[in-house]
Amino acid sequence: MNEQWQEVGDRVYVRRHRSFDMNTGLIVGDDGHCLVLDTRTSHREAADLIEAVRRITPGPWTVVNSHSHFDHYFGNALFRPAEIWGHARCAEEIERDGEQHRAGVIGRLPERREELEEVTIVPPNQTFTAAASLDIGGRIVHLRYFGLGHSSNDVVVHVPDAGVVFAGDLVEEGAPPAFGDSYPLDWPATVAAMLDEMPEQVVVPGHGAVVERAFAQAQQAELALVAELAKRAHVEGLRDLIKHFPYPEDVVRQAIDRAFLQIDA
Numbered sequence: 001m002n003e004q005w006q007e008v009g010d011r012v013y014v015r016r017h018r019s020f021d022m023n024t025g026l027i028v029g030d031d032g033h034c035l036v037l038d039t040r041t042s043h044r045e046a047a048d049l050i051e052a053v054r055r056i057t058p059g060p061w062t063v064v065n066s067h068s069h070f071d072h073y074f075g076n077a078l079f080r081p082a083e084i085w086g087h088a089r090c091a092e093e094i095e096r097d098g099e100q101h102r103a104g105v106i107g108r109l110p111e112r113r114e115e116l117e118e119v120t121i122v123p124p125n126q127t128f129t130a131a132a133s134l135d136i137g138g139r140i141v142h143l144r145y146f147g148l149g150h151s152s153n154d155v156v157v158h159v160p161d162a163g164v165v166f167a168g169d170l171v172e173e174g175a176p177p178a179f180g181d182s183y184p185l186d187w188p189a190t191v192a193a194m195l196d197e198m199p200e201q202v203v204v205p206g207h208g209a210v211v212e213r214a215f216a217q218a219q220q221a222e223l224a225l226v227a228e229l230a231k232r233a234h235v236e237g238l239r240d241l242i243k244h245f246p247y248p249e250d251v252v253r254q255a256i257d258r259a260f261l262q263i264d265a
Contacts, residue, residue, distance in 0.1 A: 001048040008202050008210055009162030015052055016032025017045075020071045021174055021207045024049055025166050027159055029137015032059025034088060037157055037166055038066055038206075039075030039104075042115045058078045062134060064143060066168030067122055067151040068093040076122035085132065086124030087145050087153035087233060117226035134227075144197070147190035148183035149208075156194050166204045167194065171216050173208025176247040177223065179255040185231070185262045188224035195220065222246040230259035 005013040011028040017040070025037030034057050038048050053061065065073045065086040073094060076084055086094075094101075098121035106113050132143045142158040150169040157166035169178065170191055177187075195216060203216045225246055233241050233256060245252040 002070045002249045004229040005052065006210065007091070008204065009159060009164040012159050012162040012164045013056065013205050014210055015049070016209070019045060023070050023204055023206060023208070025157065025204060026053060026056060027136055027139065027141055028057050029059070029139045031137040032057045033135065033137035034059055034061045035064060035136045035141055036061050037064050038072040039063060039079060041074050042112070043075060043078055043118050044115055045080040049075065050078060059137065062136060064155065064157060065090055066157070066166070067154045069151065069169070070105050072206070074116075077120040081120065083126045084122065085126045085128070085134070085143060088127040088129050089153040090155070091127050092125040093153065094121065098123070133159050141191065144194070148186035149190040150178065150182050150187065153184070154190070156198070158198055163200045164202045164204065165194070165198045166169045167206070167216065169203040169206035170194065171203055171211065171219055173205045173211050173215065175207065176251045177219070179251065179258050182255070182258050184223070184255045184259040185227050185263060188220055188227050191216065191220040191223060195229045226255050227259065230256055233264070234260055234263050
């Protein structure tokens with residue numbers, strides 16, 4: 001747990017973790033007040049993150065959850081009583097499904113049962129539906145929701161004075177996008193809307209290395225191809241189309257399942 005911060009803009013940092021290859025963000029204001037983006041997978045991982053934050057600033061924090069997947073919010077309890085921001089559906093899904101999330105992760109990672117059973121499920125206590133702006137020590141940071149994508153509640157964090165966009169899991173590096181509870185038919189338009197509104201060259205994905213705008217544009221094109229082929233597969237069948245998808249077969253089948261749910265709804 002000795003990962004280091006990477007400064008990707010003026011007082012804007014990314015910490016890439018070996019656990020799930022996940023990125024957390026840190027934005028520091030003029031008075032030391034900071035914004036912490038995502039709180040990791042457990043109280044133990046959150047404690048490690050807090051120690052790392054304190055190496056940068058002693059100031060108070062505001063927390064943002066990029067979306068309602070366990071690896072982005074299970075550490076929330078350790079950051080209270082600070083404000084924790086998220087999309088309204090993020091808070092609703094964590095409140096409703098948090099214990100189910102925990103059980104699912106324990107099933108996948110039984111060796112971490114004790115660590116995961118320590119987690120207190122804490123949803124965001126400050127929510128929005130389309131846009132919010134936060135004053136972080138004199139710096140304005142924008143939170144935006146552009147539509148359905150990797151989840152129902154993906155939040156993009158925009159730091160205009162530093163030229164940085166935290167895209168959350170709308171953009172992935174180092175592995176294909178994760179389609180588990182995604183909306184493949186909407187995801188391309190959501191990323192396109194983000195790119196249209198935010199011209200910044202530095203894009204921080206939810207997982208993997210920090211990328212440039214061109215990478216996000218290329219991945220948006222891949223997602224658009226997935227959506228197009230999924231619609232065709234719904235009519236023509238998958239057997240002859242699967243080789244045209246840009247991702248491995250196990251990823252494609254997950255994307256197809258989610259796309260068909262959308263088409264058949």
